Amino acid sequence: MKSVVLLLGVASAFMFYSCKPKGPQSAIVGDAASKVYVAPGKYDEFYNIVSGGFNGQMSVYGIPSGRLFKILPVFSVFPESGYGYSEETKPMLNTSHGFVPWDDLHHIALSVTKGEHDGRWAFGNANNTPRVARINLKTFKTEEILELPNSGGNHSSPFITENSEYIVAGTRFSVPVGDKRDVPISTYKENFKGTISFIKIDPITGRMNIGFQLRTPGVNFDLSRAGKGPSHGWFFFSCYNTEQAYTLLEVNATQKDKDFIMAVNWKKAEEYIAQGKGEKVKAKYAHNLLDEGTHMATSEMMTEVLQLDPTILKDIIYFIPCPKSPHGCDTDPTGEYIVASGKLAAIIPVFSFTKIQAAIAAKDFEGEFAGIPVIKYESALHGEVKRPGLGPLHTEFDEKGNAYTSFFVSSEIVKWNVKSLEVLDRVPTYYSIGHLCVPGGPTSKPHGKYVIAYNKITKDRYLPTGPELTQSAQLYDISGDKMQLLLDFPTTGEPHYAEAIPASLIAPNSTKIFKIEENNHPYVARGEKESKVVRKGNEVHVYMTAIRSHLTPDNIEGIKMGDVVYFHVTNLEQDWDVPHGFAVKGAANAEILIMPGETQTLKWTPDEVGVVPFYCTDFCSALHQEMQGYARVSPAGSNVPLKFSTGVVEETGSK
Amino acid sequence: MKSLKPITRIAVGLSALALISAYFVPLWQILMWAPQYPEGLEMKIWINTLTGDVRTISALNHYIGMKTIEVSMFPEFGYMIYLVGAIIGIGLLAAITNKRFMLLAYLSVILLAGVGALVDFYLWGYDYGHNLNPEAPIKIEGMSYQPPLIGTKVLLNFTAFSGPDIGGWIFIGIGVLLGGLVFYEWRKSK
Numbered sequence: 126m127k128s129v130v131l132l133l134g135v136a137s138a139f140m141f142y143s144c145k146p147k148g149p150q151s152a153i154v155g156d157a158a159s160k161v162y163v164a165p166g167k168y169d170e171f172y173n174i175v176s177g178g179f180n181g182q183m184s185v186y187g188i189p190s191g192r193l194f195k196i197l198p199v200f201s202v203f204p205e206s207g208y209g210y211s212e213e214t215k216p217m218l219n220t221s222h223g224f225v226p227w228d229d230l231h232h233i234a235l236s237v238t239k240g241e242h243d244g245r246w247a248f249g250n251a252n253n254t255p256r257v258a259r260i261n262l263k264t265f266k267t268e269e270i271l272e273l274p275n276s277g278g279n280h281s282s283p284f285i286t287e288n289s290e291y292i293v294a295g296t297r298f299s300v301p302v303g304d305k306r307d308v309p310i311s312t313y314k315e316n317f318k319g320t321i322s323f324i325k326i327d328p329i330t331g332r333m334n335i336g337f338q339l340r341t342p343g344v345n346f347d348l349s350r351a352g353k354g355p356s357h358g359w360f361f362f363s364c365y366n367t368e369q370a371y372t373l374l375e376v377n378a379t380q381k382d383k384d385f386i387m388a389v390n391w392k393k394a395e396e397y398i399a400q401g402k403g404e405k406v407k408a409k410y411a412h413n414l415l416d417e418g419t420h421m422a423t424s425e426m427m428t429e430v431l432q433l434d435p436t437i438l439k440d441i442i443y444f445i446p447c448p449k450s451p452h453g454c455d456t457d458p459t460g461e462y463i464v465a466s467g468k469l470a471a472i473i474p475v476f477s478f479t480k481i482q483a484a485i486a487a488k489d490f491e492g493e494f495a496g497i498p499v500i501k502y503e504s505a506l507h508g509e510v511k512r513p514g515l516g517p518l519h520t521e522f523d524e525k526g527n528a529y530t531s532f533f534v535s536s537e538i539v540k541w542n543v544k545s546l547e548v549l550d551r552v553p554t555y556y557s558i559g560h561l562c563v564p565g566g567p568t569s570k571p572h573g574k575y576v577i578a579y580n581k582i583t584k585d586r587y588l589p590t591g592p593e594l595t596q597s598a599q600l601y602d603i604s605g606d607k608m609q610l611l612l613d614f615p616t617t618g619e620p621h622y623a624e625a626i627p628a629s630l631i632a633p634n635s636t637k638i639f640k641i642e643e644n645n646h647p648y649v650a651r652g653e654k655e656s657k658v659v660r661k662g663n664e665v666h667v668y669m670t671a672i673r674s675h676l677t678p679d680n681i682e683g684i685k686m687g688d689v690v691y692f693h694v695t696n697l698e699q700d701w702d703v704p705h706g707f708a709v710k711g712a713a714n715a716e717i718l719i720m721p722g723e724t725q726t727l728k729w730t731p732d733e734v735g736v737v738p739f740y741c742t743d744f745c746s747a748l749h750q751e752m753q754g755y756a757r758v759s760p761a762g763s764n765v766p767l768k769f770s771t772g773v774v775e776e777t778g779s780k
Numbered sequence: 781m782k783s784l785k786p787i788t789r790i791a792v793g794l795s796a797l798a799l800i801s802a803y804f805v806p807l808w809q810i811l812m813w814a815p816q817y818p819e820g821l822e823m824k825i826w827i828n829t830l831t832g833d834v835r836t837i838s839a840l841n842h843y844i845g846m847k848t849i850e851v852s853m854f855p856e857f858g859y860m861i862y863l864v865g866a867i868i869g870i871g872l873l874a875a876i877t878n879k880r881f882m883l884l885a886y887l888s889v890i891l892l893a894g895v896g897a898l899v900d901f902y903l904w905g906y907d908y909g910h911n912l913n914p915e916a917p918i919k920i921e922g923m924s925y926q927p928p929l930i931g932t933k934v935l936l937n938f939t940a941f942s943g944p945d946i947g948g949w950i951f952i953g954i955g956v957l958l959g960g961l962v963f964y965e966w967r968k969s970k
Contacts, residue, residue: 379917469918515937535937536815556816582816 178619191614200228204715240569244630295346354460521566639722679754683767706742796871845916
């Protein structure tokens with residue numbers, strides 16, 4: 126009897142312990158490996174352009190293999206290539222605060238034509254010191270960075286309109302703007318303002334300028350998407366902190382049941398501007414541009430910006446109530462539905478563009494917020510996805526009318542039908558997904574096939590590397606009814622949003638070399654005969670060439686203490702994948718990498734008398750190790766003449 | 781008054797001594813798993829303290845408005861050491877006095893203590909799961925978060941388990957043993 130009771134106790138204890146949830150071991154079904162295997166010599170189907178988050182860069186992966194191809198420097202210095210260290214690239218990181226070596230890049234927008242990927246440019250935002258950048262997808266180089274005035278942080282950016290007319294930038298932090306900026310923080314409600322910038326994109330060159338800024342009430346703008354198809358001409362932003370809290374936002378900005386989706390009629394704003402109703406406001410912001418001909422960036426300080434006040438100019442902005450601190454704000458491929466994810470909400474509201482228009486026409490408003498009409502929730506609502514999961518963040522779409530929403534708290538992707546709002550499938554992610562990406566997901570014509578999860582927590586997914594871990598991403602096949610986990614791959618930086626685009630739209634156009642005859646750099650040496658060393662006061666300019674396997678000149682004398690030396694190195698190669706690198710011993714600088722046909726400049730201030738070696742840092746040829754030279758540094762006031770050569774052997778060396 | 785069989789007397793004495801272990805091992809445990817906590821979180825309840833991932837659990841639970849779990853929340857930790865001491869005393873007294881009614885008293889005290897502990901734990905759990913901060917960032921209509929009394933329960937993204945730890949099992953074991961002894965004594969005496 127006693128033993129029976131004891132046995133029961135042991136058995137029940139055992140049952141208690143076997144309740145541990147199922148691990149991911151059981152998650153792989155079928156032949157996942159062959160679906161992500163890209164055989165040697167074969168190519169991936171998609172480019173995945175991924176934001177680097179706190180590394181300030183973008184990275185380029187192949188899908189479905191998950192292989193990393195490139196870290197593409199944008200807002201942060203990158204000593205590996207000399208970005209932000211070479212004289213040519215330093216102006217790219219100039220701002221109204223001077224040279225800023227770092228930022229936090231959150232979102233990617235790829236250029237579109239008629240709502241579809243055109244493979245021309247990628248845009249990225251700087252969240253910290255508000256900027257947007259444009260990357261040329263032929264060269265994979267950052268060509269342009271534009272600072273945003275009257276902004277306290279640029280998060281809801283750089284989302285793009287249907288024909289790349291505009292990318293946008295909204296203020297993550299509202300701040301006091303204009304002349305009255307030294308105010309108590311507690312006067313948030315009266316003095317703090319937000320702005321939404323519409324950045325015009327030149328359809329041919331891609332060059333950016335701020336078309337106009339909308340002044341908005343002081344709230345936090347989070348994310349945004351342009352309308353498309355029927356809703357083209359409109360833009361939708363999520364905003365939180367409509368409580369207008371300025372401290373402990375964790376509590377104070379989460380009190381209201383509903384914040385807002387802000388609908389912006391930017392065509393209307395354009396009409397007002399055409400009528401001359403914009404107001405030119407003084408501002409200071411940097412506009413940095415890379416000239417492909419000279420391979421040099423220049424920075425221009427801009428002085429004014431055109432603003433519109435939507436509280437006076439009616440019909441530009443409307444608010445739509447949205448449950449609990451909306452984060453993602455995504456328009457479906459048809460342009461009819463706007464999916465808003467309240468990150469603390471237990472439902473996902475889906476708004477209808479047709480209903481929003483009807484509500485505006487019928488003035489179906491529940492009131493005003495800071496002088497802006499607020500549309501009634503029910504009047505704008507298509508419907509709610511009930512009990513989808515916990516902590517909805519972002520939504521992407523496939524080509525079959527389905528939506529894929531990421532859930533941070535319940536760590537899963539949930540597939541649901543946009544029209545019927547019915548939940549169709551769910552898969553776990555590892556762990557706590559942030560953004561997600563379906564190839565072409567934000568466009569009018571999604572390519573579908575995969576969904577990629579970019580997670581915020583890595584933990585035990587890979588071999589541990591101390592407290593700081595790589596980031597974790599998963600690839601799922603979405604071609605069938607059920608989502609299938611295929612691959613778990615590490616990512617660098619901290620990816621937020623990413624886009625994937627068919628390789629066929631980019632690979633054929635990829636630049637292989639820069640033509641040397643088109644190099645208009647002011648210090649170019651288009652051949653070894655043009656190489657020289659020129660003194661201008663205490664500046665010494667070395668017009669240097671690099672070709673397998675020597676630098677010209679490789680012996681330089683006559684540099685003196687107190688001089689500043691500029692090595693302008695032109696790579697004379699016109700052959701694919703033969704970059705040269707250049708570094709100088711003791712230089713308080715990085716290396717520079719010079720692509721074929723390009724000129725890059727390394728600045729060096731000698732700090733001691735002696736002979737200083739320099740060499741090629743990119744393994745270029747069989748005799749790469751021979752690609753080196755010497756610079757002689759003499760004391761200040763020395764009479765050593767300026768002299769340079771390559772391949773000249775002097776019998777009596779000493780002088 | 782009837783005396784105990786020698787074997788019973790020894791068993792009663794040893795069981796009282798075994799209860800001393802309650803001062804050195806955890807009595808109860810709460811385990812939690814979530815998608816982002818595949819390794820699990822645990823909270824161990826000792827005779828006078830709490831150990832384990834208490835801080836992490838509190839940090840997570842504050843989003844839904846639950847109180848920060850602290851040792852000072854539980855007056856029980858102040859008097860449990862004396863309560864268990866008294867039970868051990870009664871057990872030893874039963875062995876020394878060698879009286880059957882003392883064995884009954886010992887068993888009753890253990891059963892009472894067990895039931896009392898569960899009731900007390902339930903009441904705390906009810907308050908902890910229902911009495912939520914109205915300013916919590918995440919409020920889900922109709923949701924409360926009372927942890928399971930014994931067994932497993934899914935609460936949002938967490939699966940929580942509550943059950944005895946080593947000390948609790950020793951208590952349960954002794955309860956079962958004493959029940960058996962009472963059964964044995966009364967049957968033998970018929």
